[in-house]
Amino acid sequence: MNGTVAAVCRNGEHEFSKPQHESITLLAGLGVEGDAHLGVTVKHRSRVARDPSQPNLRQVHLIHHELFDELAATGHTVQPGELGENITTSGIDLLGLPRGTLLHIGDHAVVEVTGLRNPCTQIDDFQPGLLKQVAHRDNEGTIIRKAGIMGIVATGGAIRPGDQVRAALPEPPHQPLERV
Template sequence: MGKLVAVCTSKRKGERKKNVGTVMLLKNLGLEGDAHAGFAHRQVSLLALESIQKMRDLGLDVNPGDFAENLTTQGLDLLKLPVGTRLKIGRDVYLRVTQIGKECHTRCAIYYQAGDCVMPKEGIFAEVLRGGTVSVDDEINPYPRYRFAVITASDKGSQGEREDKSGPLLQEMLLPWGDVVAYHVVPDEIDKLGELMRKLADEEKVDLILTNGGTGLSPRDVTPEATLQVIDRIVPGIPEAMRQESLKITPKAMLSRGIAGTRGKTLIINLPGSPKGVRENLQVFLQVIDHALEILTGRGGECGN
């Protein structure tokens, strides 16, 4: 299990960074107030304390931040993390590894002192998928990269008569936990919805299918019926929790017929069709997405906490 031993920033590029202990990581940007924030895919730089120790063994008096890294880690083999790996820091922050090592166009003072430098070979870079506060001693660990599918049930959307805004919103909200590998806009038809869900679960082996639309009282709203024909087990607590929270906003939430269940190792959840409803309901489930998918897919251990 890895941890942060330093959180470093600098106001200017080309200088050593100082350990500030705590800092805010901003989504799609980097460390608040850091000179390197917002640099395309290299928003955050990481270097292991174990790599710094190699330079100390060469006789250099170097410390975290001296290699201009933002986050200094301990107990995590950064070089074994492939590009695309998600890293969870503390409770809220998620990064995605975007680059291993870098090319130095100019030699730094450390290189001239030791004849070598670890940052170009052993430093890694990441982008911020979900921001929040990080501090020294926070845990940092690789996170399972889940595979998601999004299905928008809409007659008009499937015919190109209406732009689907809920599907892209779901893809954005799911980004910290994995990638949407399949996105479909289909008509409100039980057979087509069911066939697609079976294919995504049985053949493409996605971990989570999120449908949006078709959960109301209209005769064409058949997403729950299609889902019932597909799932092996019902998970009633998920839609119950979503409706409970939605009722605090509007009494119309009681009219939602969305359900949730599992087919094999795939979780399927029905969400409303509107972007507002999608955001509000998914935020409820995201509180337990870690535990739900770890247990269902077998990538985590069940606990009683």
């Protein structure tokens, strides 16, 4: 399963969106250099308030560009970085990956997939009605989360738009993604 990097983003401030850059650097065990979520322990404000010593399983946020096309069909215009992701991919089914998948990105970087992003109400502050497009219940009542996946940096390296993304699945049995 292969794809490409469509955009890379980071923001040193705790703001909803992240500006695009020509490249970002992943630091092993920490996250994206220069990003507000960099660190061994949690950096998301709500999680820090609960327990600041929790491990940071959300060092890197990835979203598939195909989501933006889906959102456009519902009247929402979204560009890479606007939903707070660090890496926008194309051509790879991020949401279908099992937990523990290793994403080899570019020449050296490796991100281990830890789970699904759980979008919050800030997404509706960005664009009203967007939350129900990226997190809703199916006919059986199961919550469907489409706002991307989270991961930790296993191996650092620079990443640029156009870089290849290659998924290496873990040994079976595969564990489905859950919110982190």
